[in-house]
Amino acid sequence: MSKTGNLTLKIFFAVFMNDLIDAIAQVLMKKGIVGEALISWNSHNLFSFVIQNAVSPLVIAGIILYSLNFFLWIIILTKIDLSLAVPLGSTTYALIPLSAVIFLHERISMTGIAGILCVVIGILILSKSKSAISPEVPAP
Amino acid sequence: MIRTVLYVLIAETWNTAGQLLFKKSAKTLPPVSGADWRTYGTFLKDLLRRPGILLGLMSMAVGLIFWLAALSQAALNVVFVLGSMQYILILIFSRLFLGEKIDGNRLLGTFFIALGIILVTLSSSR
Numbered sequence: 001m002s003k004t005g006n007l008t009l010k011i012f013f014a015v016f017m018n019d020l021i022d023a024i025a026q027v028l029m030k031k032g033i034v035g036e037a038l039i040s041w042n043s044h045n046l047f048s049f050v051i052q053n054a055v056s057p058l059v060i061a062g063i064i065l066y067s068l069n070f071f072l073w074i075i076i077l078t079k080i081d082l083s084l085a086v087p088l089g090s091t092t093y094a095l096i097p098l099s100a101v102i103f104l105h106e107r108i109s110m111t112g113i114a115g116i117l118c119v120v121i122g123i124l125i126l127s128k129s130k131s132a133i134s135p136e137v138p139a140p
Numbered sequence: 141m142i143r144t145v146l147y148v149l150i151a152e153t154w155n156t157a158g159q160l161l162f163k164k165s166a167k168t169l170p171p172v173s174g175a176d177w178r179t180y181g182t183f184l185k186d187l188l189r190r191p192g193i194l195l196g197l198m199s200m201a202v203g204l205i206f207w208l209a210a211l212s213q214a215a216l217n218v219v220f221v222l223g224s225m226q227y228i229l230i231l232i233f234s235r236l237f238l239g240e241k242i243d244g245n246r247l248l249g250t251f252f253i254a255l256g257i258i259l260v261t262l263s264s265s266r
Contacts, residue, residue: 071184071187073162074162074165074166074169074187074193075172075183077162077163077166078166078167078169078171078172079171081234081238081240082159082160082162082163082230082234082238082240083230083231083234083235083238083240083242083246083250084246086159086226086227086230087227087230087249087250087253087254088253090253090257091253093256093257093260093261094256094257094260097260097264108263109263111259111260111262111263112259112260112263112264114256114259115255115256115257115258115259115260115261115262115263116256116260117256118252118253118255118256118259119252119253119256119257119260120256121252121256122248122249122250122251122252122253122254122255122256123249123253124249125245125248125249125252126245126246126249126250126253127249128245128249129243129245129246129249130241130243130245131240131241
């Protein structure tokens with residue numbers, strides 16, 4: 001029903017937001033995890049671990065963000081090819097260190113700079129990739 | 141090391157299968173756009189009725205188990221670098237099962253992003 005088109009700035013922004021929200025949700029969950037770490041796995045301590053964390057507000061916030069993000073990801077997939085969405089969906093690996101350098105004046109190694117440059121070049125090249133408009137797929 | 145590579149390969153194969161199922165389902169969903177919130181509501185209801193979405197989530201859960209198995213054996217940055225094999229799997233599977241056209245730009249762009257992520261991962265491990 002939906003046609004897959006080329007990458008626009010709007011869709012790129014959606015993909016970037018999706019990736020960023022994922023990172024925020026992970027930080028929230030990491031901060032929100034309470035109780036003892038799960039070192040050995042047995043049914044008793046796994047149960048208490050789940051119960052303890054199911055009431056942690058930060059963990060709940062993380063789970064809600066994850067669910068909303070999944071919804072956004074499916075919307076993205078209705079608009080662009082999978083082989084375009086997946087590589088773009090990992091650009092925070094470069095864009096977060098880049099913003100740390102620009103806004104927080106963090107130091108960065110030459111390897112890091114080379115990596116960030118590669119990702120930015122990769123995004124620019126991907127934006128030139130043409131999507132074949134897929135034929136109409138009948139709904140099941 | 142061989143075992144870690146194998147675990148990551150299995151994990152990424154399940155992940156990629158999950159993404160394929162999501163994309164297959166997404167193709168049958170009506171497009172949404174704009175600020176009309178009701179269309180998002182129907183979209184969500186439509187989405188939850190697609191078996192591909194549930195199967196995709198289950199496939200990713202299996203992938204996560206193998207990913208954790210890999211993490212229990214090797215350092216995080218090693219597993220992350222190995223994880224970039226996902227990009228190759230996505231390119232192959234999207235072409236084979238979704239009929240996506242992989243032009244030179246898509247191949248080259250994906251290569252640069254994967255290389256960049258590997259370099260950033262390596263630089264942050266010191």
